[in-house]
Amino acid sequence: MKKLAILQSNYLPWKGxxxxxxxxxxxxxxxxxxxxxxxxxxxxxxxxxxxxxxxTIPVKxxxxxxPIDEVEIADTKAVRxxxxxxxxxxxxxxxxxxxxxxxxPILQSAKAGQLLTHLNVELLKxxxxxxxxxxxxxxxxxxxxxxxKNMRLIEICRQAGANHYLVxxxxxxxxxxxxxxxxxxxxxxxxxxxxPEYEQSHPPFTHxxxxxxxxxxxxxxxxxxxxxxxxxLAQ
Numbered sequence: 001m002k003k004l005a006i007l008q009s010n011y012l013p014w015k016g017x018x019x020x021x022x023x024x025x026x027x028x029x030x031x032x033x034x035x036x037x038x039x040x041x042x043x044x045x046x047x048x049x050x051x052x053x054x055x056t057i058p059v060k061x062x063x064x065x066x067p068i069d070e071v072e073i074a075d076t077k078a079v080r081x082x083x084x085x086x087x088x089x090x091x092x093x094x095x096x097x098x099x100x101x102x103x104x105p106i107l108q109s110a111k112a113g114q115l116l117t118h119l120n121v122e123l124l125k126x127x128x129x130x131x132x133x134x135x136x137x138x139x140x141x142x143x144x145x146x147x148x149k150n151m152r153l154i155e156i157c158r159q160a161g162a163n164h165y166l167v168x169x170x171x172x173x174x175x176x177x178x179x180x181x182x183x184x185x186x187x188x189x190x191x192x193x194x195x196p197e198y199e200q201s202h203p204p205f206t207h208x209x210x211x212x213x214x215x216x217x218x219x220x221x222x223x224x225x226x227x228x229x230x231x232x233l234a235q
Contacts, residue, residue, distance in 0.1 A: 003188075004162035006030045006140070006153055008068060009120035010040040011057060012103075012210040015226050016168075016192045018131060021124075022228040023190065024166050026136040028156055031068035031117045032145060035059075041068055042116055044210045047202040048089040052209065055082045059116060069117040069141070079110040079119075086212060093201050095219030099212055102126050127211055131223050150176045154183045166190055196225055 003024040009031050010017055021027050035041060043056040058074040073079065083104055090096050106122055125137060143159050146152045153175075157165050167175060168190045177187045195207050198217050214222050223229035 001164055002026070002160070002162040003164040003166055004028065004157050004160050005166045006156055008033065008041065009117050009124065010044065011042050011116075011120055012044045012046075012055065012123060012212055013040060014044070014208055015195070015211050015214050015222075016190075016207075018124075018127060018133060018211060019192070019226050019228050020166060020168060020190050021128060021135050022131070022133045022226070024135055026138055026160060026162065028138045028140050028143070028160065029117070029121060030140045030156075032140045033067055035063050035066055035068045035071045037064055041071075041120070045208075046086060046089055046210050047200060047206070047213055048085065049202055051202070052206075053085065053089075055085065055210070057082075057116065057119075060113075069115065069139075071116045073110060073112060073114045073116055073119065076110045076112050076114075079107055083107040090201065090212065090216035093216035096216055098130065098219045099216045102130055102215070103212065127215075130215065131226070131229055133229060149174055150179050154180060154185060157185050158183065164188060168192075192227070194227060198225055 005020055005024040005027045007027055007030060009029050042059055043054055045052045045054055058078050060072045060074045063071040086099065086103065090099055106126065110119055121137065128135065143156050146155050153165065163184055164186050165180060166188045175187060180187050197205050200213065200217060214225055218225050224231060
């Protein structure tokens, strides 16, 4: 059995995104579709003394008429400021050194004109390495893409040799499980229930922030605060 996920790249996503990646053999980064405004492609949230704060990457004009993998970063100063904000927010967290080693080199070396998808995927892979997630990454451009929303996913699964498709609950509005089954593909729904809490520097607690928050507070124990990477129950 080969299990596949098909995801659009996110900027510094929450732990659930990495849990889904950890649950499959291969993830296809599906960034050949149209970029959407005010979505997770170029932004996410961290916790600061002021509460939840957005980290948003400015993109070049015309992005909304382009596929995600053609969208360029407009201002690298903003990306570098993200690192400064992360440092100010989590610098006193017990495992900040882990955050620094993963993210500082990438965020501080971002360049104007760099493709957003390249930055996102580099951050995803570095985070996966830290979490011990060995899932293979592929690019949707390497597959033949058809127009129908369900058939394009089925075709990617087929071309990747996968007979099991793991997907988040938000896709229930359009996934046709019977159609997948007719093509020999089992659909599994990702369940995000059951995450343990941990002590955050800036209460009240919330799970729905960037993975940066979890790593800053739990470090190498971060996998044990997730669902598909834990080797022991978090205390």
